[in-house]
Amino acid sequence: MEHDYDITLTVNGTKVSRRVPARQHLVDFLREDLELTGSHAGCEHGVCGACTVRVNGEIVRGCLMLAVQANGCRVDTIEGLSDSKELSKLQTAFHEHNALQCGFCTPGMLMAAQDLVLKNKKISREEIRTQLSGNFCRCTGYQAIVDAIEEVINGKG
Amino acid sequence: MKAPDFAYVKPATLAEAFGLLENPNAKILAGGQSLIPSLNMRLSSPELLVDITGLAGLSGISVQGNSIKIGALATHAQIEKSEDIRKHVPLLAQAVPHIAHAAIRNRGTIGGSLALADPAAEYPACAVALEAVFIIKNKTSERRVNAERFFKGLFDTDLKPGELLVAVEFPVATKSDRSVFLELTRRHGDYAIIGLAAHNSRFVFLGAGSTPVLIKGDSMEKAKAALSKSLNPSADLYNSSATKLHLAGVLLERAWNTITT
């Protein structure tokens, strides 16, 4: 028998209550129970960053947090930030720079990139690469991703 | 992969937590950034997770006279942002950005990292270099252990079943103290190939043995001689033992030059 617990949290501004197994991670809860499939599950042990979501305003690994641990928290996903237009500049820049191909890494990339946008008025390419070292992309070679983020933070050179 | 089944409790008081930890198959959950991956990979299958993140009194960073007390639940991100740490424990401030990635630093805790005692982790080496003191509690009492005595072996510490690491005390740096943290990795945020936490004449290597390896030397020659005698790093996937030993010497020289200039 699985151990289930009642949780209530705010996801993208909406309060939701569900019963979840203790062993379920946050990203599976978002994808399977709430059908928010924008956050992806890749490695499920913290290395790839595809599952990046925001909890109480800070980015975290959705695969390294249990859904029960999010009880009482504010969770924001790629869907919420996309609908609120918070990400629109980054999304446009990613599009214009061809900063995505298959798109698997893109939601996590955008969540991590937006964290940089919020915390930096000016940034070097080196700093962008350091901060994105926790997000894997198997397609683009990163150059275009760094270009897009650099443009959004530093403005068109 | 997905974690196996377990029960979950988030106690509100220390007394409640110690009661739950009497179950020999219970495991403490702090930031979860090492425990949850090991559950996901099914390397560990506890019956019960005791989430200690709701316990008051285990968080915060405070200067108390000549020492600075860091609660076990202080996250890597909080330590990274702390003015007090930057000012009073510069070695730690230099080391934190090397730990994993921003999203992991937002949840991982200093208590979790020290209790895990990964030989390639940054905090254990800093704690040994700075002669930090660990504050450990069980149901009935509190004890203090020096960093050097805390790390016993590979992922093995002085913590006994039913005990909690509640805080760590670091000495406040004095004007004459010199310290530097250096690390070599293949990619930013990876665990170190080899790293060095140096404080005055104490040189502590990470990624060089089953615990942090302390080498003392008040001259470069003495330190180098001690290095070749006491360091026998095991090879990893990419680097032979000889490579690591060579790199350790490179870091030692860099650290020495930084500390003495």
Ligand SMILES: Cc1cc2nc3c(=O)[nH]c(=O)nc-3n(C[C@H](O)[C@H](O)[C@H](O)COP(=O)(O)OP(=O)(O)OC[C@H]3O[C@@H](n4cnc5c(N)ncnc54)[C@H](O)[C@@H]3O)c2cc1C
């Ligand atoms: C991709 C990735 C890269 C990483 N890279 C690095 C790195 O470069 N350097 C590095 O140092 N770390 C790295 N980490 C690990 C990270 O720093 C963890 O946060 C840390 O090791 C454990 O802290 P935690 O709070 O998450 O502990 P948890 O995962 O919750 O717990 C870890 C262990 O400690 C025990 N424990 C936790 N708190 C206490 C306590 N207060 N008292 C007694 N026992 C306790 C738990 O029972 C468990 O056995 C990485 C992790 C990932 C996923």
Ligand code: FES
């Ligand atoms: S799925 Fe979470 S980091 Fe890869």
Ligand code: FES
């Ligand atoms: S676009 Fe395919 S993984 Fe990044």
